[in-house]
Amino acid sequence: MTARHLTLHVTFLAGTYSGAEWPPSPARLVQAIVAGQASTTAPGLAWVERQPAPVILAADEPPSVVRRDYVPLNATPDHESRAARDRIIRREVPPVSYAWPLVDAADEAEARALIVSASQVAALGAGQDMALVRGALTEAAPVSGVAGRLWLPVVGPRSEVDVLLTVPAPGLMDELARRHAATAAGAAAMKAAGHWSPQGGQATSDGSGFATVAYLPSHLKPRSALVAYALVRPEGSAASWPAGEAVVVAGMLRHALIQCVQGQGDLGAFVSGHPGSDGDPARRLSVVPVPSTGHAHADGRLRRALLLARPEDAALLSQVLRCVSPSGLPLIDADSGEVLAMAVPIAGVRGEPVLRQLLRPARTWASVQPVILPGRDSGEPRRTRKLLLRTLAHAGIDPGLVERLDFGPRGYLPQSIDYRDTRIKQRDSWALPAVHVRITFREPVAGPIVLGQGRNAGVGTMAPCANPE
Numbered sequence: 001m002t003a004r005h006l007t008l009h010v011t012f013l014a015g016t017y018s019g020a021e022w023p024p025s026p027a028r029l030v031q032a033i034v035a036g037q038a039s040t041t042a043p044g045l046a047w048v049e050r051q052p053a054p055v056i057l058a059a060d061e062p063p064s065v066v067r068r069d070y071v072p073l074n075a076t077p078d079h080e081s082r083a084a085r086d087r088i089i090r091r092e093v094p095p096v097s098y099a100w101p102l103v104d105a106a107d108e109a110e111a112r113a114l115i116v117s118a119s120q121v122a123a124l125g126a127g128q129d130m131a132l133v134r135g136a137l138t139e140a141a142p143v144s145g146v147a148g149r150l151w152l153p154v155v156g157p158r159s160e161v162d163v164l165l166t167v168p169a170p171g172l173m174d175e176l177a178r179r180h181a182a183t184a185a186g187a188a189a190m191k192a193a194g195h196w197s198p199q200g201g202q203a204t205s206d207g208s209g210f211a212t213v214a215y216l217p218s219h220l221k222p223r224s225a226l227v228a229y230a231l232v233r234p235e236g237s238a239a240s241w242p243a244g245e246a247v248v249v250a251g252m253l254r255h256a257l258i259q260c261v262q263g264q265g266d267l268g269a270f271v272s273g274h275p276g277s278d279g280d281p282a283r284r285l286s287v288v289p290v291p292s293t294g295h296a297h298a299d300g301r302l303r304r305a306l307l308l309a310r311p312e313d314a315a316l317l318s319q320v321l322r323c324v325s326p327s328g329l330p331l332i333d334a335d336s337g338e339v340l341a342m343a344v345p346i347a348g349v350r351g352e353p354v355l356r357q358l359l360r361p362a363r364t365w366a367s368v369q370p371v372i373l374p375g376r377d378s379g380e381p382r383r384t385r386k387l388l389l390r391t392l393a394h395a396g397i398d399p400g401l402v403e404r405l406d407f408g409p410r411g412y413l414p415q416s417i418d419y420r421d422t423r424i425k426q427r428d429s430w431a432l433p434a435v436h437v438r439i440t441f442r443e444p445v446a447g448p449i450v451l452g453q454g455r456n457a458g459v460g461t462m463a464p465c466a467n468p469e
Helices: 026-037 105-118 172-193 243-260 266-272 311-323 353-359 381-394
Strands: 005-012 055-058 064-072 082-091 096-101 131-138 149-153 163-168 210-217 225-232 286-291 302-309 329-332 339-345 362-367 402-408 434-445 462-464
Touching: 005 105, 026 105, 026 131, 026 163, 026 172, 105 131, 225 311, 243 266, 243 286, 243 302, 243 311, 243 329, 243 339, 266 311, 286 353, 302 311, 302 353, 353 462, 381 402, 381 434
Parallel strands: none
Antiparallel strands: 005 096, 005 131, 055 096, 055 149, 064 082, 149 210, 163 210, 225 302, 225 339, 286 302, 329 339, 362 434, 362 462, 402 434
C-alpha cells in the first residue's frame, strides 16, 4: 500500500535553536538540507519545492535568552571594526516534525529520495544549532500529543494570532543557486582585491522561491466557511422540524440550491455533494440544519440551517450565494410540491443566540443526533473509539486534542434523540452502527462540529455541554 505521508523528524542535538521564528519554518528546513548536501540538485529537493505547506508537530516555544555577539566586518581590510548583533537562543528545544501528504507512488519515490538527502543535515537555525534529521513514510497523519501540538497552514483571512512562516515555493532551488553564485563571486573579488569589491555579486533576494503561510495550532484553525439561514413559513411565522428530520430539511435546502446553480458544471457538483473536475471528494457543500440547544428547556427542534464549506472552498461558496435570490431559498415538499418554508439569510450570525452557542469554543461537546460510524465496530469499545477518532479527522479536527471520549446508546443532552427517531434515506441499506458521543478536548474547540457518515446532511450535530465530572 502506498504511504500517505512523508515525515521529517528534527532532533536538536545541542538542545538549542537560534532562528527568529517558532516553530522553525519549512523553508528553513529545506535550506538546511541544501546546506547539508552542498547542492541544490540533490534528490528530492525539486519535488519538495512543489509541495503544499506541510503540517508541523512542535511543542510550545521553549524558554529563550538574548545573547549579544560582536561580529567582524569583512568589508574592512583590517577586520578590526565589529558590529553588535543580538541573537535569541532557545534552550532545551524539543524535537520538531514536518509532514507532507503523498498522492501516488511517484510521490513516494521522491519522498524516499528526500529522506536520504535530509540525513546529511548538520544544523538548523544557526551554525551551532546542531540537528539530526530522520525521515519516515507513514500511513497515518501526525496528531497532537505529548510530543507537541499540531500546527496547520491556514487558508483565508489572517488573524492576530496567526504565526507567519516561510515555506518552499517553485523556483526555490534556482533562487538558492543564484544566491550561492553571487556570494561566490563576491568572495572571489574580495580575494583578488584584498577586500570586498563592488565587482563581486551580492546575495540579495527578490523573494522568489519563498511563500509566506499563516499557521495556527490545530484547535484554533478555522475549519469551515459558513452562511446561516432562518427557516420561516410563508405567512411569516417560524418554521420548525424535529431534530430527527435533519436529512429531510437538508434535502429540501440542497434541492433549492441545485435549482439555483443548475447547469454550472463544477459549481453544480459542489452543491450536489459530488466530486468536481479536480476529483477532490472533500470539495462539497454541507447542509446542516441546526437543533435548538443551549439550556435545559430548549426543545432541540430545527429552526435554522448552516451551509458549510472548507475555508479553501470559500470562493465556491460565495459563487453559490450569488446565485441565490435575496428573498432566500424555498423548502419544497418532494411529494406535494408545496412550499413549506423559506430559508432566509441571517445577517448577524454570532449575534443570534442559538448559533452563537453552536459556534463558540468549548472543551466538551455532545451529540444531538447519534453519530453514524464510518465502519463496523463489532460491538467492541476499542473499535468504536478508533472509528470515532476517524470521524474527527474526517471533520478536520485533530484527534490528538481528545482528552476524554464517552459513547453509548443514550444521549448526553436533554435534546439528544434516539437513533430510531433519526430519519435516514434507505434506512434498510444502512448497516453501519450509530452511537451518542461526548468528547472532552484538552483545548477549547470552536464549532460547528458535525461528525459521522451523515455529517454533510446534519446528522451527528454536536453541541457544547458541561464538562463531565
